[in-house]
Structures are given as structure tokens and as C-alpha cells.
Amino acid sequence: MSFSTSRASASALPSAPSPDPSAHPLAPYGWDDDWAAAFAPHLERGLVPGRVVRVDRGQCDVVTADGLVRVDTEFVTPNDPLRVICTGDWAVVDAGGDPRYVQEYLPRRTAFVRSTSSKRSEGQILAANVDFAIIAVSLAVELDLGRIERFLALAWESGAQPLVVLTKADLVPDALGLSYLVRDVEDTAPGVPVLAVSATDGSGLDVLAAVVSGGTTVLLGQSGAGKSTLANVLLGQDVMLVRAARDVDGKGRHTTTTRNLLVLPGGGVLIDTPGLRGVGLYDAGSGVGQVFSEIEELAAGCRFQDCAHVAEPGCAVIEAVSDGELPERRLDSYRKLLRENQRIVAKTDARLRAEIRKEWKRRGAEGRAAMEAKRGRRA
Numbered sequence: 001m002s003f004s005t006s007r008a009s010a011s012a013l014p015s016a017p018s019p020d021p022s023a024h025p026l027a028p029y030g031w032d033d034d035w036a037a038a039f040a041p042h043l044e045r046g047l048v049p050g051r052v053v054r055v056d057r058g059q060c061d062v063v064t065a066d067g068l069v070r071v072d073t074e075f076v077t078p079n080d081p082l083r084v085i086c087t088g089d090w091a092v093v094d095a096g097g098d099p100r101y102v103q104e105y106l107p108r109r110t111a112f113v114r115s116t117s118s119k120r121s122e123g124q125i126l127a128a129n130v131d132f133a134i135i136a137v138s139l140a141v142e143l144d145l146g147r148i149e150r151f152l153a154l155a156w157e158s159g160a161q162p163l164v165v166l167t168k169a170d171l172v173p174d175a176l177g178l179s180y181l182v183r184d185v186e187d188t189a190p191g192v193p194v195l196a197v198s199a200t201d202g203s204g205l206d207v208l209a210a211v212v213s214g215g216t217t218v219l220l221g222q223s224g225a226g227k228s229t230l231a232n233v234l235l236g237q238d239v240m241l242v243r244a245a246r247d248v249d250g251k252g253r254h255t256t257t258t259r260n261l262l263v264l265p266g267g268g269v270l271i272d273t274p275g276l277r278g279v280g281l282y283d284a285g286s287g288v289g290q291v292f293s294e295i296e297e298l299a300a301g302c303r304f305q306d307c308a309h310v311a312e313p314g315c316a317v318i319e320a321v322s323d324g325e326l327p328e329r330r331l332d333s334y335r336k337l338l339r340e341n342q343r344i345v346a347k348t349d350a351r352l353r354a355e356i357r358k359e360w361k362r363r364g365a366e367g368r369a370a371m372e373a374k375r376g377r378r379a
């Protein structure tokens with residue numbers, strides 16, 4: 001069966017420039033001319049570039065031109081959790097020292113962030129320099145467009161290009177039904193390629209592999225959406241190779257089964273960390289705007305600049321709904337995500353205020369104690 005269900009033709013799909021493997025040993029890991037330019041000053045100082053494949057407490061595994069090395073990360077683990085080195089970062093490595101360590105990392109192009117449930121006021125960095133975010137959606141269950149929109153907001157917010165991959169297409173009985181499902185999702189996801197694939201009959205997988213070749217990809221989606229299956233299909237035999245490569249540092253850590261950053265046979269890498277799998281929505285403000293770009297465009301025609309599109313006179317958005325031009329479900333979903341986003345931001349601010357108060361209380365207590373000690377000495 002040939003793959004022809006999606007209106008998004010292969011030519012309309014984004015494609016990352018395929019790195020020339022002869023150009024640089026790190027090209028398969030995403031190294032390109034822009035990274036090389038950013039690294040040039042470090043190279044002059046005898047430092048080497050490496051991509052972070054895994055981060056542990058205090059150390060990380062970095063793949064360099066000479067293979068995988070274990071390096072200390074004390075200089076790249078600041079208090080701000082968003083600035084801590086993470087999988088996908090391009091590290092500036094001092095490989096000559098003992099211990100070897102990361103001096104800094106190159107400015108990130110994109111970043112996936114998760115809101116933390118801890119007392120910390122900021123999010124947690126999950127993956128850096130991701131080009132493509134595959135949002136896996138199972139066709140075995142009824143489509144939940146609201147959920148897709150939520151993942152899209154998260155993906156846009158990170159800076160990566162989202163791709164919706166409808167999995168288990170073999171379970172949809174007829175081609176016409178499948179094309180309707182694809183169109184529904186396309187209408188929900190302006191600017192986002194939508195592909196239907198099946199790991200069972202192989203349809204669509206070659207297109208998907210071609211799209212993500214040369215870039216860095218992450219897999220998002222509900223449990224059971226088929227992410228592991230897609231990862232296995234994309235990776236082919238390379239999982240084994242990367243595991244074997246872990247033995248390069250001679251410490252036998254190849255026994256690990258944690259898959260973090262893996263080379264794809266067709267070029268490019270897949271980042272698959274446990275944290276990314278349960279990712280939520282964190283301050284996806286501009287991301288929400290991109291998911292609902294047609295609403296934002298309509299809003300430009302509202303009479304009031306701060307129109308909330310609820311009951312304002314001259315509201316172009318409500319007018320589009322009553323004209324049947326904009327589905328009411330879209331507007332509801334937009335409002336819901338904006339509200340949720342505001343709650344997260346408000347919660348974050350409240351945490352920050354609470355932390356500041358605690359700090360001032362502590363200082364106040366110290367100050368009082370010092371004053372009392374002084375008084376005591378005087379008495």
C-alpha cells in the first residue's frame with residue numbers, strides 16, 4: 001500500500017539539511033556550520049565540542065569526535081534549573097584535564113521545559129536543541145483535538161517544529177475515513193504537517209524517516225500512542241550500536257537501558273528521555289498563539305485591542321463563530337488553554353513571592369538575633 005492519505009504532500013514537509021558525514025565526525029549528531037561558528041572561539045583555546053547524550057548527578061556522557069566521554073558538570077549546574085546542562089546541549093569540553101569537565105555549553109536554539117511540582121519557582125529543562133517534535137496520536141481511539149492542541153502549544157513554545165503523526169493507521173477500516181481523520185487534524189493544526197503511519201503494515205514510515213533525517217527529534221504523546229514503537233522503527237539497529245559505544249570510556253556502563261540521545265540510521269538523532277514522556281504545559285503563552293493562529297489573525301479585526309472575544313461589540317472572532325467560519329470548539333479550546341496557562345503563571349509567581357518572603361523572614365530572624373546578642377553584650 002502506498003502512502004497517500006495525507007493532504008500534506010512530502011514536498012510540503014519540512015526537511016532538515018542532511019549532514020555530510022565526511023564533513024565532521026559529529027555531523028550525525030547534528031553538528032553544522034552554525035554550531036562550528038559558535039564554537040570557533042573555544043576551539044582556539046584547545047577545547048572540544050561534544051553533544052550531551054545523558055546527564056547524571058554531577059556528571060554527564062558527551063559524544064565527541066573521539067567517542068563517548070564522561071565529564072564533570074559542576075560549572076554547568078547553576079541554581080537556575082533552566083540553565084542546567086541537559087540532553088541535547090552542545091558542550092564545550094576540556095578533554096585534556098583530569099577530571100575532564102564541561103566548561104560551558106553553546107547557546108540553545110530550542111528548549112523543552114516542564115513545570116515542576118516541587119517548590120521551585122521555575123521549570124525543569126528536559127531537552128535542548130530539538131528540531132522536530134513528533135506528537136504521536138493513536139487512531140485506535142477517538143481523536144481528542146483538545147489534547148493535540150495542548151501538545152502543539154508545548155512543541156511551538158519549545159521552538160521546535162511540531163509534526164503530528166497519527167499512528168496505527170492499519171486499524172482504520174477504509175482509506176476515505178482515514179483521509180477525513182487526517183483533515184480534521186490538519187484543520188486543528190495550522191502550519192503543522194500531519195502524517196498517518198502504521199508500524200504494522202509499514203505505511204508512511206519512509207516519509208516520516210525522511211522528514212526527521214538530519215535533525216534532532218523528540219517523541220511526545222499519550223501513553224499507548226505508539227511512541228516506543230515509532231522509536232524502534234526509526235532507530236532500527238542503531239540502539240545496539242549506541243549501547244556498544246557506551247563502553248568507550250572503559251567503565252562498562254553499557255549495561256544501562258536508559259535511552260536518551262540516539263543516532264538515527266537515516267541521519268539525525270532521537271532524544272527519548274523518561275522526563276519528556278510525561279511533559280505538561282508550562283507557560284506556553286506564545287505557543288498557544290501559534291496553535292490558534294487563525295484566531296489571533298481574526299482578533300486583529302476586533303474593535304478593541306484587548307478584546308477577550310466573549311461578548312464585546314465588534315468582536316471579529318465571535319462574528320466568525322456565528323458565521324460558521326470558526327468552529328466554536330476551537331474558540332473554547334483556545335480560551336481553556338489560555339486560562340490554564342494563566343493559572344500556571346500565577347502559581348509560579350505565587351511560589352516566587354513565597355520564596356522571597358521566606359528569605360526575608362530568615363534575614364529578619366537573623367537580624368533580630370544579632371541585635372539581641374548585641375543588647376545582651378551591652379547589658
Ligand SMILES: Nc1nc2c(ncn2[C@@H]2O[C@H](COP(=O)(O)OP(=O)(O)OP(=O)(O)O)[C@@H](O)[C@H]2O)c(=O)[nH]1
Pocket residue numbers: 136167168169170171197198199200201221222223224225226227228229230277
Ligand atoms: N495495530 C497497531 N498497533 C500498534 C501500532 N503501533 C503501536 N501499536 C501498539 O500500540 C501499543 C502501544 O504502543 P507503544 O509504542 O508501547 O506506545 P507508547 O506511546 O510508547 O506508550 P508508553 O510507553 O506508555 O508511553 C502496543 O501494544 C503496540 O503494539 C500500529 O501501527 N498498529
Ligand SMILES: [Zn+2]
Pocket residue numbers: 299302303307308309310312314315316317318
Ligand atoms: Zn474579539
